[in-house]
Amino acid sequence: MNKYDKLQREIKKFLKEYLTEKQIVSKPIIYDDRIIEEIYVDNVLIIINIIIGEHMSDIILDAFFGGNSELYENQSITIRLHNIPNEEMQSVNIIKAFKEIYPKFEKMVKYYKILKEL
Numbered sequence: 673m674n675k676y677d678k679l680q681r682e683i684k685k686f687l688k689e690y691l692t693e694k695q696i697v698s699k700p701i702i703y704d705d706r707i708i709e710e711i712y713v714d715n716v717l718i719i720i721n722i723i724i725g726e727h728m729s730d731i732i733l734d735a736f737f738g739g740n741s742e743l744y745e746n747q748s749i750t751i752r753l754h755n756i757p758n759e760e761m762q763s764v765n766i767i768k769a770f771k772e773i774y775p776k777f778e779k780m781v782k783y784y785k786i787l788k789e790l
Contacts, residue, residue: 687707
């Protein structure tokens with residue numbers, strides 16, 4: 673059991689509920705300091721990586737286009753958050769930031785995919 677167990681459980685529960693409409697590749701992978709989720713959106717692999725640090729936490733979203741072709745590309749966005757001393761509020765802070773950035777990232781992925789197909 674690590675010091676982030678409760679926080680990780682809350683984030684994992686949120687991701688499961690939030691991503692119900694998405695094509696999930698596998699269950700979230702949980703390490704000591706991170707949660708990794710893989711999903712497909714319009715046949716584009718998106719990897720969600722939430723890293724929990726002592727003073728800062730990161731939300732990293734990566735989209736991979738054309739995985740096995742010469743036209744392989746990826747798009748990425750990272751958000752860095754200062755950790756809140758109150759563990760209850762830290763999960764709220766991470767979830768709120770994710771809810772703000774993920775829809776924008778997904779739109780960017782869809783738009784970028786359309787541009788690549790032109």
